[in-house]
């Protein structure tokens with residue numbers, strides 16, 4: 060297994076100082092400062108590999124996280140879009156978790172009841188496996204149009220497919236003829252770097268209509284910075300938003316932000332907006348976060364290397380004590396955790412409840428992914444849960460399997 064090397068942020072800042080600063084992809088100002096840097100991390104982290112050899116040879120890129128003082132946006136200034144590879148092998152779905160499904164059902168009910176998304180044409184940009192779109196179509200008697208290269212229509216029943224249409228491509232200006240009453244975009248904007256250009260494409264597709272609702276959901280970077288969650292900073296996510304930077308982007312692109320709130324233990328941001336003729340002014344208290352975000356970016360810069368060292372030592376100690384630590388959740392957080400902390404043999408396997416992941420290998424590190432049932436024979440002493448929101452769910456599953464291990468949250 061290969062490792063990545065970390066450079067401290069002083070070096071990153073020095074490098075940035077010698078080059079000319081890039082304009083912010085969100086607001087086009089050149090007032091960004093480097094706060095965090097990791098070399099040679101896998102370009103994708105949820106694209107699972109069929110063999111260990113293919114996994115360790117997976118393309119890599121660098122992370123140079125910079126904070127824009129003008130709009131509060133964070134971006135990987137070293138991001139190279141040509142390393143992207145979104146295909147049906149991209150296994151991002153979280154819908155095998157009861158906890159996640161409860162959240163999805165509550166959000167669907169909210170969108171149908173509170174925002175009246177009923178009997179509408181719903182276009183979802185970056186719909187993934189379209190599981191959420193299917194739920195929204197069923198609950199609100201909507202018709203769904205899902206656009207995503209990783210779509211797998213064969214996973215749906217004929218009845219579900221009768222309420223949906225799929226376009227197996229990356230969304231672009233060419234899809235502006237796909238007219239809809241609701242434009243949904245969940246966990247996609249953070250994978251796009253020219254965020255302003257992308258939102259302009261969405262706005263142009265709406266044209267003169269005013270009765271269109273736009274709903275975006277994405278990770279909130281605030282908690283990532285606040286709790287120094289370095290495992291939430293990885294190559295696939297080239298763009299990082301707070302409530303304020305997200306609202307500023309929408310307002311500049313001629314939308315009114317109708318509502319903006321946090322969900323999923325403050326991990327996600329949800330925004331509902333409507334098109335306007337011209338840019339709009341900030342109106343919600345949650346948008347006023349620029350000074351707070353600047354302070355949090357500095358705190359992350361100060362604490363990140365200490366946090367990385369803490370986890371490297373903790374997992375290393377578990378391993379040396381013969382406690383066979385395993386990570387639970389073979390997603391992006393897990394790949395970032397292992398590659399950033401430089402962990403290899405200290406962890407032998409990672410576990411995931413998504414049956415499509417078992418038998419595959421993590422990109423870059425080559426760790427094999429096993430199912431919870433397979434974990435029984437492995438007899439781990441410690442299970443590190445990559446997202447603490449699943450702690451109860453994981454403990455329950457371990458109890459059912461009769462696995463007596465210490466459960467640790469990140």
Ligand SMILES: [Zn+2]
Pocket residue numbers: 083084085086087088127128129130131132
């Ligand atoms: Zn900016």
